[in-house]
Amino acid sequence: MKKFKYRFSPLIWVLLSLAMLIAVCTTIINVLIIIDYANKGLQIDYTKIIVIFIAILFFAFIIVIIVNSNYEITQTELKTRLGFIVTGVKLKDIQEIVLFVKDKRLSVIFKDEEFTNIVISPLLFDDFIKSIKATAPHIIYTPYEPTNTEN
Numbered sequence: 586m587k588k589f590k591y592r593f594s595p596l597i598w599v600l601l602s603l604a605m606l607i608a609v610c611t612t613i614i615n616v617l618i619i620i621d622y623a624n625k626g627l628q629i630d631y632t633k634i635i636v637i638f639i640a641i642l643f644f645a646f647i648i649v650i651i652v653n654s655n656y657e658i659t660q661t662e663l664k665t666r667l668g669f670i671v672t673g674v675k676l677k678d679i680q681e682i683v684l685f686v687k688d689k690r691l692s693v694i695f696k697d698e699e700f701t702n703i704v705i706s707p708l709l710f711d712d713f714i715k716s717i718k719a720t721a722p723h724i725i726y727t728p729y730e731p732t733n734t735e736n
Contacts, residue, residue, distance in 0.1 A: 587716040589705045591654035591667065601647055608644035612637050656703060658716050663693065665701075676721035682714055686730040 593601070615633045622629050650668035657664040664673040674695065681694040691703040691710050705713060714726055 586660075587658045587712075589656045589658075589703075589709055589713050591656065592704050592706050593651075593654075601651060605644055605647050608640045608647070611640040612644075615640070656705065656713070658713075658720055660720060663717065676717070676724070679717075679721065679724050681725040681727060682717065684710060684714070684726070684728045686728055 615637045619629055619633050619637075646668070653669075654667045657666065658676075661677075662673040662675055663679065664671060674693075678695050678697075679693055680696045683692045683694060684690075685692065689707045691705070691713065692700050693703060694700045703713065717724060718726060
């Protein structure tokens with residue numbers, strides 16, 4: 586069983602960071618409002634506590650997505666995990682792995698001609714290919730480099 590960390594694009598990192606910042610700011614602002622209410626002897630608005638709770642859950646959800654997103658090669662499956670969401674495809678249903686050298690893109694092609702891109706660091710491509718071939722030797726590996734006429 587081998588795991589390969591999902592590689593988020595810079596745009597996704599910015600969006601995840603922005604979402605985390607919003608969750609933290611929401612929590613801080615609502616805590617400060619609750620403290621201000623308490624200092625003034627006012628009754629605490631329970632919606633503020635609910636908002637804090639939701640912001641903390643949202644922050645935790647984003648952390649889970651960042652930490653727990655990967656591809657896992659088991660003896661029988663290629664599993665894709667994005668946070669809490671897990672999907673898998675049987676290795677016997679994979680026909681080919683294509684490495685698009687120029688684009689630095691790795692694709693898995695299934696027997697039904699559907700495909701999916703493997704979003705990992707290009708530095709891990711060779712290790713991924715070796716791992717999946719060691720587990721399922723029937724899978725064809727094709728490095729594709731376009732010729733000058735195809736550019």
